[in-house]
Amino acid sequence: MKATTCVTLVTCITKTEHASPYQRISHIAGTGWRFTQEQAIQGIINEQYLFYIVKGEKAVKLTIGLYEDIVYLKTAADGPRPNHLLRLPECASEPVAIEQEGVRAGLITYRVKCT
Numbered sequence: 001m002k003a004t005t006c007v008t009l010v011t012c013i014t015k016t017e018h019a020s021p022y023q024r025i026s027h028i029a030g031t032g033w034r035f036t037q038e039q040a041i042q043g044i045i046n047e048q049y050l051f052y053i054v055k056g057e058k059a060v061k062l063t064i065g066l067y068e069d070i071v072y073l074k075t076a077a078d079g080p081r082p083n084h085l086l087r088l089p090e091c092a093s094e095p096v097a098i099e100q101e102g103v104r105a106g107l108i109t110y111r112v113k114c115t
Helices: 037-045
Strands: 007-011 010-016 025-030 033-036 049-055 058-065 069-073 100-105 108-113
Touching: 025 037, 025 069, 033 037, 037 049, 037 058, 037 069, 049 069
Parallel strands: 007 049
Antiparallel strands: 010 025, 025 033, 049 058, 058 069, 100 108
């Protein structure tokens, strides 16, 4: 039986000093949680998490990009570069884990327990 996918809003990022846009994001985070880019990518691959950002009034999901040998996060609305993610504000603190997330995307409200 497949585990429930946790639908999770990303509200901020932590950037590295790297000049390449494909290597600029070290962490993504939201209310009460924070993941490294590698953890988030693994969560998407394993279908444990569906991350999204809000752009205007729309929910835009995060996907995985590949540039040369670099695997990175980007949004479905991005071209090859993760521009929408890079425009998110820098995270102010380092929260610990996801407990529960209630998410409204369009007209559907998701309530998923994330463990």
